[in-house]
Each structure stands twice: as C-alpha cells, then as structure tokens.
Amino acid sequence: MSGADALHEACGVFGVFSANEDREAAPLVYYGLFSLQHRGQESAGIAALRDKSIECRKGMGLVGEVFTPESIVQLRGQAAIGHVRYSTSGSSSIENAQPFVSRFKLGSIAVAHNGTLTNADVVRELLEDSGVGFTSSSDSEVIVNLIAKNYKKGIERALTDTIKFIKGSYALLVLTDEALVGARDPNGIRPLCLGKLSLPGKPGKPDWLDTGWILASESCAIDAVGGEFVRDIEPGEVIIINKEQVLSFTFSEKTPRAVCAFEYVYFARPDSVLDGLDVYAARVRAGELLGRESAVAADLVIGVPDSGVPAAIGYGRATGTAYGLGIVKSKYVGRTFIAPEQADRERAVSVKHNVIRSEVEGKRVVVIDDSIVRGTTSRRLVSILRKAGAREVHIRICSPPVRFPCYFGIDTPHRKDLISNLNSVDELCASLGADSLAFISVEGLLESLNAAPAPAGKGRKNNSNSCGYCLGCFTGEYPIPVPGEDH
Numbered sequence: 001m002s003g004a005d006a007l008h009e010a011c012g013v014f015g016v017f018s019a020n021e022d023r024e025a026a027p028l029v030y031y032g033l034f035s036l037q038h039r040g041q042e043s044a045g046i047a048a049l050r051d052k053s054i055e056c057r058k059g060m061g062l063v064g065e066v067f068t069p070e071s072i073v074q075l076r077g078q079a080a081i082g083h084v085r086y087s088t089s090g091s092s093s094i095e096n097a098q099p100f101v102s103r104f105k106l107g108s109i110a111v112a113h114n115g116t117l118t119n120a121d122v123v124r125e126l127l128e129d130s131g132v133g134f135t136s137s138s139d140s141e142v143i144v145n146l147i148a149k150n151y152k153k154g155i156e157r158a159l160t161d162t163i164k165f166i167k168g169s170y171a172l173l174v175l176t177d178e179a180l181v182g183a184r185d186p187n188g189i190r191p192l193c194l195g196k197l198s199l200p201g202k203p204g205k206p207d208w209l210d211t212g213w214i215l216a217s218e219s220c221a222i223d224a225v226g227g228e229f230v231r232d233i234e235p236g237e238v239i240i241i242n243k244e245q246v247l248s249f250t251f252s253e254k255t256p257r258a259v260c261a262f263e264y265v266y267f268a269r270p271d272s273v274l275d276g277l278d279v280y281a282a283r284v285r286a287g288e289l290l291g292r293e294s295a296v297a298a299d300l301v302i303g304v305p306d307s308g309v310p311a312a313i314g315y316g317r318a319t320g321t322a323y324g325l326g327i328v329k330s331k332y333v334g335r336t337f338i339a340p341e342q343a344d345r346e347r348a349v350s351v352k353h354n355v356i357r358s359e360v361e362g363k364r365v366v367v368i369d370d371s372i373v374r375g376t377t378s379r380r381l382v383s384i385l386r387k388a389g390a391r392e393v394h395i396r397i398c399s400p401p402v403r404f405p406c407y408f409g410i411d412t413p414h415r416k417d418l419i420s421n422l423n424s425v426d427e428l429c430a431s432l433g434a435d436s437l438a439f440i441s442v443e444g445l446l447e448s449l450n451a452a453p454a455p456a457g458k459g460r461k462n463n464s465n466s467c468g469y470c471l472g473c474f475t476g477e478y479p480i481p482v483p484g485e486d487h
C-alpha cells in the first residue's frame, strides 16, 4: 500500500529517564523519534523536565523538519518524552500536536499518547461541564486534563483514576515533575516496551556508567539509541520511573490480550520485536502460509516495498518460485502525496512505485502486498507491470480482506470506501485487472503470529477475543465495545 491508499498508524511515543542529572534526555528522544517516524509524519514534539519544570517544543512535519541541533540543545533535563503523530482523532494541526503539557498549581505534566479513546466525547463533556478548558480537538487532551484534575491525590492515584475513566486503546507516556510514567491499555492493543541505557559518563567525570530507562512504541527505537531491550509493558500495566526506583503495578482486572494484528502485517518496522514476536519473521511466515494456501504457477514473485518484501521471500520459499526485486519505491515521496482526490491518488501511486522492466518482462509474476484498502495501489501496480511486459499478474495479499473500520488508533477509510467491503474477491480481482487474487485467511494470519485460532462467532460485535490479537478490521469483532457504526 502507499500514500492515501494505506492505513496509517496513529502515533509513536518515546521517553527517557536518566539516573544521571547531567545526562540530557532530549537528544536521545530526538534519535528515538527518528526511528519511529514511520508511525506518524504529520507532527513531532518533545517535552523535557528540568528543575521541576517542563518545557516543550513541537511543530508540524517530520522530526528532522521540526527540530534543529540548536533547538534540541535548548531542551535541557534528565527526563523527556516525545511523540510523532498521524491524526486519527482531531485534525492535522499544531493545536493537536503532542506532547500536551498542562501547568497547574501543584505542578506540571506532559502526555504523549498512541491510540484512540472510544469514549473521549463523553469524558470531554463531563470535564467541560466541571469547568475544564480544552485547547485542541484531540482525544489525548482528555487524558492530560483528567490526570491534572486528580493530581493532588499523587501521580499513582491520579493515573489509576484517569485510566478507570477512559476506554479504548492507549500506549501512554506521562512526564511529571519527578517521574517518567508509562501505561498500556488493558488489552494491549497498541505496543509499548521498556529498555535500559548504560552510557559512559561525561568527559571529565569519573569513569562510571550511568543508567537510564527508555519507554518506546517499538524495540527498534531502543536499538537506535544504543539501549538494551528489557521487556514489553504488559496490557493493563503502569510503570513509574523516578530517581529512586522503577515501580510497576497492574491497574485492570485480567482482560484478554488483543494486540493489533496489523502491527505485524504493516505498521511496525521489520527490525522490531513486539510482544515477544519478531516482526520480520512473522511477515516471512505469513508469506509462506499464503504460498501454501494459494500458490499459483509463476516465474517470479516480487514484494511491494517495504512490508510486502519479507512476505514475498516467504512465498518464494514455500512455493519454489524465484524471488526478485521487481518494484522500486521512491523513498522521498511521503506526505506530499497524501492527495484528497481519487485522480490525484492514482497519479501519486505511479510516482511512488516503478517497475524494473528487465526483471518482469515476459514472465508470470506474483505480486505480494500487505493489504488492499481502496484498491488504488494494486490497480496501478497491475497496470504498470503489464506495461513493462509481465505476461501474467497474480496478486497475493498477506492480510485478510479489510472490511471494517478501526476504532483503536488506525486511520481507516469510511466503510463505504473499503473496497473489500463492497466486492467479492472475484469482483475485486476483475476490477484490479489481475489474472488472479487471493488473501491469506484469518487462520493463516494467526498461524503466522503463532496464535491460537480466533474463537468462532462471526458477526458478534465486541466479543472477548481469546486468540491474543485484535482482528477487528478483518472480522468486525472488536475486543472492546466500539461506538455505533458511523462509517
């Protein structure tokens, strides 16, 4: 998938707490955010804590556009949190850029949130009725205001009281006057992990190691700053890191784990390990299973970069089809081509992908992609492959058809624009102009994730999902209640 035809990740979060007061946290957060840039490209921000005061800088654009070396140096302090955003709730504007900072009589806090609250409107109304003002349309500001309202009870109580109120998906970082706090929703829908930093002391200081802690959406960001992965934050867990200790507690009753399956198919970076599962290996396995489910006689298998590539390698292994690099992606086409109109979207796809003619000419080609949302990318790819001389074009998709919207932090089109919701696989194949089309089954996807099969009961909404993964956009069965079907 590409551009506006893609599902978009909502956000990435990254936080550091250094045990050494002289160690600046903001530069580490800056590098961490670079490696989470794939999770959000609309805005970026960092809030840093120094002498019990929080300073924040944020802006629209990529991390490298928002920050300069000079502006990072100005963000002083041993603890900091950062955020990259793609808007799902609230418009794409500077008011909605994160972290959100609240300064009040008892102190100040900053919050960075990945996910979507399903009851934000109700909580917002209650807060407004009690005199709390809002500066943005983002659901994440609800969290800041709830914590601030309860802050006099202490951060631990303020957090648990806030979390009892909010529903939906969240991987949350909170920076207080003295601590870095992380929390993950009771189903663990969005990822969050803990890392450790062991860095040499500054020149001129005794030769000792100072220790710091990292909280990050993905383990690739811990690697990026030279940290060591410690563990995933558990669903329903709060972790509080301050100068004295690392404290962890569970705030929710045991609820079924329902990690977003799409993180493994598409959103996460392939060099990340989420909830103990290597993303690259899961993608290769999905390709192998896709090959076992729907092999077709072909001369070449190619993957749509980036996430289709590991699955194409797996498909090639499972079917004995030669793997090749047939599609090249321009790495420099990004936000510029998020075009609102269908005609513009179709042009944008041809700018983003091109075919290596010598690789595909005269061949029967299997193309592996991660998903089909509106169909724009696949249609265009079939067309450019045929123009380049491919004799046959067979499309294989390593996720089941996306038929339902996501309510948990992923930007999905309205249900009426999801092409798999409107068409059978055969109709879709004809509309894309492909020789054949097949999707991995839900069972195949779960097998690629080493998961138990999903419980029976299709058509039930809000079921408790015991397979360990959220499959809502494929099955319409969500792990927690969702607002009425407004798509």
Ligand code: SF4
Residues within 6 Å of the ligand: 189, 260, 261, 262, 263, 405, 406, 407, 408, 409, 410, 470, 471, 472, 473, 474
């Ligand atoms: S509905 Fe789909 S995209 Fe949303 S959390 Fe569930 S699996 Fe992920």
